Amino acid sequence: LAKTTQPISMDSYEGQEVNITCSHNNIATNDYITWYQQFPSQGPRFIIQGYKTKVTNEVASLFIPADRKSSTLSLPRVSLSDTAVYYCLVGDPNNNAGNMLTFGGGTRLMVKP
Amino acid sequence: NAGVTQTPKFQVLKTGQSMTLQCAQDMNHNSMYWYRQDPGMGLRLIYYSASEGTTDKGEVPNGYNVSRLNKREFSLRLESAAPSQTSVYFCASMLGGGAGETQYFGPGTRLLVL
Numbered sequence: 001l002a003k004t005t006q007p008i009s010m011d012s013y014e015g016q017e018v019n020i021t022c023s024h025n026n027i028a029t030n031d032y033i034t035w036y037q038q039f040p041s042q043g044p045r046f047i048i049q050g051y052k053t054k055v056t057n058e059v060a061s062l063f064i065p066a067d068r069k070s071s072t073l074s075l076p077r078v079s080l081s082d083t084a085v086y087y088c089l090v091g092d093p094n095n096n097a098g099n100m101l102t103f104g105g106g107t108r109l110m111v112k113p
Numbered sequence: 114n115a116g117v118t119q120t121p122k123f124q125v126l127k128t129g130q131s132m133t134l135q136c137a138q139d140m141n142h143n144s145m146y147w148y149r150q151d152p153g154m155g156l157r158l159i160y161y162s163a164s165e166g167t168t169d170k171g172e173v174p175n176g177y178n179v180s181r182l183n184k185r186e187f188s189l190r191l192e193s194a195a196p197s198q199t200s201v202y203f204c205a206s207m208l209g210g211g212a213g214e215t216q217y218f219g220p221g222t223r224l225l226v227l
Contacts, residue, residue, distance in 0.1 A: 042221070
């Protein structure tokens with residue numbers, strides 16, 4: 001199974017930039033890296049996805065080094081509403097179809113006033 | 114377009130009772146998934162269905178069965194509920210094979226087994 005490793009928790013303050021790093025040493029050639037956000041009592045929702053280098057959307061940026069063994073989710077100028085659990089996800093390298101996606105424990109981000 | 118819907122939203126069972134959790138999606142997705150999430154923990158994959166007519170075990174399949182009734186619906190059955198199955202169950206769907214695609218999640222079913 002593909003495994004990801006993330007910090008269990010992080011604290012930040014409103015207005016700061018937050019960077020959450022995920023390690024995925026067994027990422028497969030065709031795998032993409034996807035980040036999800038989960039609020040309490042809700043299902044996860046998609047934030048951003050990338051394959052290599054840098055991806056940016058209206059919510060976040062994703063930085064992926066050349067070896068793709070890690071990735072960093074960057075949240076600019078966080079607000080209290082960004083308090084959530086953030087999951088890094090990659091496809092299972094042992095599954096050629098890439099259909100089996102495994103969530104790790106996630107990172108609990110607490111944004112303080 | 115409702116996305117992914119789950120029923121029921123909440124259920125209380127006694128040990129040994131059975132029940133089926135229902136999931137449906139209206140996005141014409143091929144792949145569907147069932148996860149469980151215990152309090153304060155991440156999501157763990159129970160079963161998945163890569164396409165209509167196929168199902169496969171995930172990380173924690175023991176005590177569960179699934180049925181991919183058609184392309185839209187994917188149900189999860191607990192034949193004999195145990196307190197260890199108290200959890201929040203999420204259904205998800207995805208268009209295809211995983212690479213370069215994203216999952217869409219339902220609102221969850223909260224199950225309490227006494």
